[in-house]
Amino acid sequence: MINDTKVESLKRMSYIEGHLSGIRKMISEEKYCVDILKQTYAVRRAIEKLESKLLDGHLHSCVISGVKEGRDDQVLQELLELYNLNSK
Amino acid sequence: MINDTKVESLKRMSYIEGHLSGIRKMISEEKYCVDILKQTYAVRRAIEKLESKLLDGHLHSCVISGVKEGRDDQVLQELLELYNLNSK
Amino acid sequence: MINDTKVESLKRMSYIEGHLSGIRKMISEEKYCVDILKQTYAVRRAIEKLESKLLDGHLHSCVISGVKEGRDDQVLQELLELYNLNSK
Amino acid sequence: MINDTKVESLKRMSYIEGHLSGIRKMISEEKYCVDILKQTYAVRRAIEKLESKLLDGHLHSCVISGVKEGRDDQVLQELLELYNLNSK
Numbered sequence: 242m243i244n245d246t247k248v249e250s251l252k253r254m255s256y257i258e259g260h261l262s263g264i265r266k267m268i269s270e271e272k273y274c275v276d277i278l279k280q281t282y283a284v285r286r287a288i289e290k291l292e293s294k295l296l297d298g299h300l301h302s303c304v305i306s307g308v309k310e311g312r313d314d315q316v317l318q319e320l321l322e323l324y325n326l327n328s329k
Numbered sequence: 330m331i332n333d334t335k336v337e338s339l340k341r342m343s344y345i346e347g348h349l350s351g352i353r354k355m356i357s358e359e360k361y362c363v364d365i366l367k368q369t370y371a372v373r374r375a376i377e378k379l380e381s382k383l384l385d386g387h388l389h390s391c392v393i394s395g396v397k398e399g400r401d402d403q404v405l406q407e408l409l410e411l412y413n414l415n416s417k
Numbered sequence: 418m419i420n421d422t423k424v425e426s427l428k429r430m431s432y433i434e435g436h437l438s439g440i441r442k443m444i445s446e447e448k449y450c451v452d453i454l455k456q457t458y459a460v461r462r463a464i465e466k467l468e469s470k471l472l473d474g475h476l477h478s479c480v481i482s483g484v485k486e487g488r489d490d491q492v493l494q495e496l497l498e499l500y501n502l503n504s505k
Numbered sequence: 506m507i508n509d510t511k512v513e514s515l516k517r518m519s520y521i522e523g524h525l526s527g528i529r530k531m532i533s534e535e536k537y538c539v540d541i542l543k544q545t546y547a548v549r550r551a552i553e554k555l556e557s558k559l560l561d562g563h564l565h566s567c568v569i570s571g572v573k574e575g576r577d578d579q580v581l582q583e584l585l586e587l588y589n590l591n592s593k
Contacts, residue, residue: 242359254353261349265342271330274387275407281380282414285373289592292369296588299362300581308572317564319363320584324560326370327591328553377504384500388493396484405476408496412472415503416465418535430529437525441518447506450563451583457556458590461549468545475538495539502546 246298253291260284296323334386341379348372384411422474429467436460472499510562517555524548560587 307316395404483492
C-alpha cells in the first residue's frame with residue numbers, strides 16, 4: 242500500500258468511527274429517527290470517500306504493476322468484481 | 330422510538346463498530362486493497378440494514394401518528410427527503 | 418394516480434427514452450466506452466428522479482388514505498419494501 | 506469496442522427499451538405506483554448490468570493498451586472518475 246494512501250485512509254477511519262459513535266449516542270438517547278437516518282447516510286458517504294481513496298492507491302500501484310507484469314486477467318477481473326459489488 | 334427498534338439498532342451498531350475496527354486493522358497492516366474494499370462494502374450493507382430497521386420503527390410510530398393527527402405534509406415530506414437522500 | 422403525477426411522469430419518460438435512444442446510437446457507432454458509461458449513469462439518475470416523482474404522488478394519495486382507512490400495515494410494509502429494494 | 510461487447514450491449518439495450526416502454530404503458534393506464542416503482546428499479550438494475558458489460562470490454566481493451574503504451578495516468582483517472590460517478 243502506498244504510504245500516502247495508508248495515512249489518509251487511517252485519518253478517514255478515525256472520522257468515520259467518531260461519526261458512528263455519535264450515531265450510537267443518538268440512538269441511546271432516542272433522538273428523532275429522521276435525524277439519525279440523515280447521519281447514517283452521511284457516514285455511508287464518508288465510507289465511499291474512503292473507498293475512492295483506497296481504490297485510487299490500488300489503481301496506481303497493483304493494477305499498473307499487474308498489467309505490466311502480464312497479470313492483466315487477475316487485476317482486471319478484480320476491478321470488475323469490485324465495480325459490480327459496489328453497484329449492488 | 331419503539332423499544333424493540335432501539336435494542337435491535339444498538340445491537341447492529343455494535344456489530345458495525347466491530348467490523349470497522351477490523352477494517353482499521355487491515356489498513357494498518359497494509360492488507361491487499363481489494364480485500365479491504367470488500368469489507369467496506371459489507372459494512373455499508375450492514376449500515377443499510379440498520380437504516381431499514383430504524384425506518385421500519387419510524388413508519389410504525391411517527392408516520393402513523395403524524396397522519397392521524399393531521400401532520401401529513403410534514404411526515405410525508407420527510408419520508409420523500411430520506412428517499413431522495415438514499416438514492417444519492 | 419394524481420393527474421399532475423401522471424403528466425409529469427410521462428414527460429420524464431419521454432426524456433428518458435430519448436436519452437436511451439442516444440446511448441444506443443453511441444454503442445452502434447462504437448463511441449468511447451467511458452463516454453457511453455457517463456451517459457448510462459445520467460439516464461439512471463433521470464429514472465431516479467422519475468421514481469421520486471412517482472413516490473411523492475403515492476405518499477400524498479394512497480399512503481394517506483391507507484393510514485386513514487386503517488390499512489396502515491399494508492401501505493407501510495410496501496413503503497419499507499420499496500426502500501429496501503432501492504438500497505440494493 | 507470489442508465486437509462481442511457491442512453485440513451483447515445492443516441486445517441488452519433492446520431489452521431495456523422494451524422494459525421502459527412497458528413502464529410507460531403502466532403510467533398511462535394509471536397502474537398502482539408501487540408496481541410501477543418495482544419495474545423502474547428492475548430497469549435500473551438492467552442498465553447496471555449493461556454498464557458492467559461495457560466496463561468489462563473497456564478494461565480488456567483500452568485500459569490494457571493504455572497502461573502498456575504509458576498512458577496510465579489517463580486511463581486510471583478515467584476509471585476512478587467512473588467509479589466515483591457510480592457511487593453517487
